[in-house]
Amino acid sequence: MSKNCTGACRLVLRADEKRYLIVMSVVSKYNRIAPVYELIDLPLELLFFRRWREEALSCLSGKVLEVGIGTGRNLKHYSLRCSVTGIDYSEKMLEKARKKATDMNNVTLILMDAENLEFPDNSFDYVVITFVLCSIPDPVKALKEMRRVLKPSGEMIAIEYVRSNNRLIACFEDLVNPVICSLSGDNMNRKSIENIRTAGFTIREVEDLIYEDFFKKARAKP
Numbered sequence: 001m002s003k004n005c006t007g008a009c010r011l012v013l014r015a016d017e018k019r020y021l022i023v024m025s026v027v028s029k030y031n032r033i034a035p036v037y038e039l040i041d042l043p044l045e046l047l048f049f050r051r052w053r054e055e056a057l058s059c060l061s062g063k064v065l066e067v068g069i070g071t072g073r074n075l076k077h078y079s080l081r082c083s084v085t086g087i088d089y090s091e092k093m094l095e096k097a098r099k100k101a102t103d104m105n106n107v108t109l110i111l112m113d114a115e116n117l118e119f120p121d122n123s124f125d126y127v128v129i130t131f132v133l134c135s136i137p138d139p140v141k142a143l144k145e146m147r148r149v150l151k152p153s154g155e156m157i158a159i160e161y162v163r164s165n166n167r168l169i170a171c172f173e174d175l176v177n178p179v180i181c182s183l184s185g186d187n188m189n190r191k192s193i194e195n196i197r198t199a200g201f202t203i204r205e206v207e208d209l210i211y212e213d214f215f216k217k218a219r220a221k222p
């Protein structure tokens, strides 16, 4: 606590305290919307996302880390050749994922911060993220952690919302972003592909999915 010249009190937070508050505000949004999360984008899920998840994940095998697993929508798309560790920082989202994983012996779910992954270096064959970089407060920090825990031979697979290169769509994203972000914690206009590069990954493939380049799938090497 500090006082300015008028004598008013001002709370001075350290950087780590500020970061903790920002992360917790995102987590509490997800805890709040967890009961209705799967209803919010159900039309998009049925029309597009489900197919993209299946195409990206059904061929994987080995040790998979899914970061920001949410309610576990991806779980049914992994084959039994995968040993899946799913992490999320929202207990309420994880609760939903736990229900889906009840009979899945190859799945472990853990409450964990993506920006501080509690795994040794070179642990996983794949890191999977779907619609996650838009919500993590410091996506580059989280991506560096993902890169650290990937084996050198491993691969990251991402399906993400991104800021479009189309100026009209980008304007629309900027316009609706404050509303979407305050409701759900999702930023629709992040430069996630650039963030993946900034974290040190080598991008092997980027595919535009729909709506010009609003949704992208990327594959990257650590």
Ligand SMILES: C[S@@+](CC[C@H](N)C(=O)[O-])C[C@H]1O[C@@H](n2cnc3c(N)ncnc32)[C@H](O)[C@@H]1O
Binding pocket: 023, 026, 027, 030, 067, 068, 069, 070, 071, 072, 073, 074, 087, 088, 089, 090, 093, 112, 113, 114, 115, 129, 130, 131, 132, 135, 136, 137, 186
């Ligand atoms: C938009 S949801 C996506 C959920 C899921 N991947 C899917 O495809 O439906 C984003 C998820 O990221 C999680 N998340 C946000 N920040 C996080 C952090 N710092 N650490 C771990 N998970 C985080 C949220 O709790 C939420 O479950």
